[in-house]
Amino acid sequence: MKTKKQVEVASGASARRGLFTKRVTLSLVAVAMLVGVATLVTVAADSDKDAAPIFVKEIPPGYRDWKVVSVAHEAGDLNDMRAILGNDIAIKAYREGKLPFPEGAIVGRIAWSHVPSEENNKTFGRDQSFVAGSPTDSYLQFMVKDSKKYAATGGWGYSSFGRDGKPTDAASMQSCFPCHQAIKSRDYVFARYSP
Amino acid sequence: MKTKKQVEVASGASARRGLFTKRVTLSLVAVAMLVGVATLVTVAADSDKDAAPIFVKEIPPGYRDWKVVSVAHEAGDLNDMRAILGNDIAIKAYREGKLPFPEGAIVGRIAWSHVPSEENNKTFGRDQSFVAGSPTDSYLQFMVKDSKKYAATGGWGYSSFGRDGKPTDAASMQSCFPCHQAIKSRDYVFARYSP
Numbered sequence: 001m002k003t004k005k006q007v008e009v010a011s012g013a014s015a016r017r018g019l020f021t022k023r024v025t026l027s028l029v030a031v032a033m034l035v036g037v038a039t040l041v042t043v044a045a046d047s048d049k050d051a052a053p054i055f056v057k058e059i060p061p062g063y064r065d066w067k068v069v070s071v072a073h074e075a076g077d078l079n080d081m082r083a084i085l086g087n088d089i090a091i092k093a094y095r096e097g098k099l100p101f102p103e104g105a106i107v108g109r110i111a112w113s114h115v116p117s118e119e120n121n122k123t124f125g126r127d128q129s130f131v132a133g134s135p136t137d138s139y140l141q142f143m144v145k146d147s148k149k150y151a152a153t154g155g156w157g158y159s160s161f162g163r164d165g166k167p168t169d170a171a172s173m174q175s176c177f178p179c180h181q182a183i184k185s186r187d188y189v190f191a192r193y194s195p
Numbered sequence: 196m197k198t199k200k201q202v203e204v205a206s207g208a209s210a211r212r213g214l215f216t217k218r219v220t221l222s223l224v225a226v227a228m229l230v231g232v233a234t235l236v237t238v239a240a241d242s243d244k245d246a247a248p249i250f251v252k253e254i255p256p257g258y259r260d261w262k263v264v265s266v267a268h269e270a271g272d273l274n275d276m277r278a279i280l281g282n283d284i285a286i287k288a289y290r291e292g293k294l295p296f297p298e299g300a301i302v303g304r305i306a307w308s309h310v311p312s313e314e315n316n317k318t319f320g321r322d323q324s325f326v327a328g329s330p331t332d333s334y335l336q337f338m339v340k341d342s343k344k345y346a347a348t349g350g351w352g353y354s355s356f357g358r359d360g361k362p363t364d365a366a367s368m369q370s371c372f373p374c375h376q377a378i379k380s381r382d383y384v385f386a387r388y389s390p
Contacts, residue, residue, distance in 0.1 A: 064262070064390075071266045071278050073309065076323035081266050083278065083389075112389050114268065120385060123377040128271035132389040182318040190315060194307055194327040195259075 055173050056144050056159035060087065063108050063142070067091045070194035073114060080111040080136045084191040089145075094193040100155070101187050105145040109191070111136040135163040138172070143180070143189070153177040154188045250368050251339050251354035255282065258303050258337070262286045265389035268309060275306040275331045279386040285340075289388040295350070296382050300340040304386070306331040330358040333367070338375070338384070348372040349383045 066085035074080050086094060090105040101107075112132035120129035140161040147155040158176035160168040167173075180188040261280035269275050281289060285300040296302075307327035315324035335356040342350040353371035355363040362368075375383040 066262075067260050068263055068278050068280070068305075070327045071276050071307070072312075072327065073268055073276060073325040074323055075325065076321060078323065081268060083263050083266050085263070110263075110389075112266070117267075119378070123374055123385075126271060128269055128273065130268040130270065131387070132265045132267065135390070179318055183314070190318075192326070194305075195330070 055167070055170065056142060056157040057167050058159075059140060059161055059165060060106050060108065060142055060144070063087075063106075063140070064110075066108065068194075069094060069107065069191050072109075072191070074111075075114070078111075078136070079114050081114045081130065081132050082109050082111045084109045099187050101145050101189065103145055103147060106142055107189055107191065108140065108142040110140055111138060137162055138168060139163045140165075141176075143176075154180070154184065156180070156188055250362070250365065251337060251352040252362050253354075254335060254356055254360060255301050255303065255337055255339070258282075258301075258335075259305075261303065263389075264289060264302065264386050267304075267386070269306075270309075273306075273331070274309050276309045276325065276327050277304050277306045279304045294382050296340050296384065298340055298342060301337055302384055302386060303335065303337040305335055306333060332357055333363060334358045335360075336371075338371075349375065349379065351375070351383055 063085060066087055069084040069086045069091070072082040072084065074082065085108045087104075087106040087108075089102055090107050093099075093101050093105055113134055113136055114130050115133035116127065117129040117131040120131065121127045138160050140159075142159045144150070144157045144159070145155055146157060150157040154177065156177075158173055158180075160173050160176070162168050177188075180190070183190050186192075258280060261282055264279040264281045264286070267277040267279065269277065280303045282299075282301040282303075284297055285302050288294075288296050288300055308329055308331055309325050310328035311322065312324045312326040315326065316322045333355050335354075337354045339345070339352045339354070340350055341352060345352040349372065351372075353368055353375075355368055355371070357363050372383075375385070378385050381387075
């Protein structure tokens with residue numbers, strides 16, 4: 001059985017322990033909050049760095065199996081030849097003439113350098129044949145329809161990948177939307193479907 | 196009993212009958228041969244008319260959904276832009292680098308006129324952009340692998356269709372194989388796969 005003194009000492013010890021526990025708890029909360037804030041800051045910094053909200057950073061899987069929307073040729077500095085492809089949602093909308101494109105639609109384009117084909121020219125007997133050479137600096141580009149996520153850029157998220165499959169710098173992607181705004185009347189998509 | 200004269204006459208008659216028989220037989224053979232030749236001529240004429248043995252007269256169903264092999268641009272008189280497509284058998288062989296192409300492989304190409312895009316040029320701020328216009332005179336072409344059926348033309352049957360979807364004239368298709376012979380080393384297929 002404990003004496004009164006022993007009880008007081010015990011109570012004092014208990015109170016101190018309680019205070020200590022409270023302090024530790026508060027400190028842990030503070031640390032947790034700081035860690036939380038730090039995490040948020042890091043995420044925000046990453047977002048700014050990688051321009052996350054309007055740019056898509058993943059190459060849509062299976063894009064190389066998509067159906068053809070059309071083909072194009074950019075002369076001048078770009079000097080490329082292009083296949084414009086669409087995922088099933090995009091192709092369906094194109095074929096049905098539906099605008100705006102439905103959620104989930106993705107339009108992509110592959111660009112290869114526009115090179116003369118000696119092989120073909122020799123067979124034709126004249127210089128007239130150009131074929132797809134190596135992938136260009138902006139090898140792959142996609143626009144992904146998600147009206148909520150990409151509300152700031154007309155409902156489309158834009159992406160561009162170099163020949164190494166890595167996203168091109170954010171600066172180069174800043175030009176996507178301002179340019180596509182010119183074709184707002186066709187839901188920001190330049191490429192028409194070729195039958 | 197026959198007199199010598201009778202025998203001589205009889206012999207003469209017999210000889211004449213023999214000669215007659217021979218003549219009839221020869222004539223029948225000649226007629227048969229002529230009929231035969233006529234038949235062959237008719238078959239040949241039909242072949243030419245329908246271009247049956249080496250030309251394919253049906254547009255392969257579902258070709259517009261096929262995957263992209265590559266793109267090309269023929270300048271000069273053709274002035275077109277092309278998407279080269281392959282059915283699943285052809286695409287698999289292309290991706291695996293398999294030659295010769297397996298039975299059932301079909302390689303097709305769609306050709307649209309190569310036209311400047313005012314819309315795009317306005318946005319780019321310079322004249323550099325060409326897009327696919329209307330289908331050309333030789334809108335669709337296919338080569339179908341069937342080593343037995345098309346043995347005479349390297350194992351490939353050739354076809355060409357105008358913008359109305361009807362086979363182009365046999366004369367224009369006569370040039371397919373002589374031209375494709377130049378690329379016998381790649382199983383007669385000019386188009387390379389673009390990654």
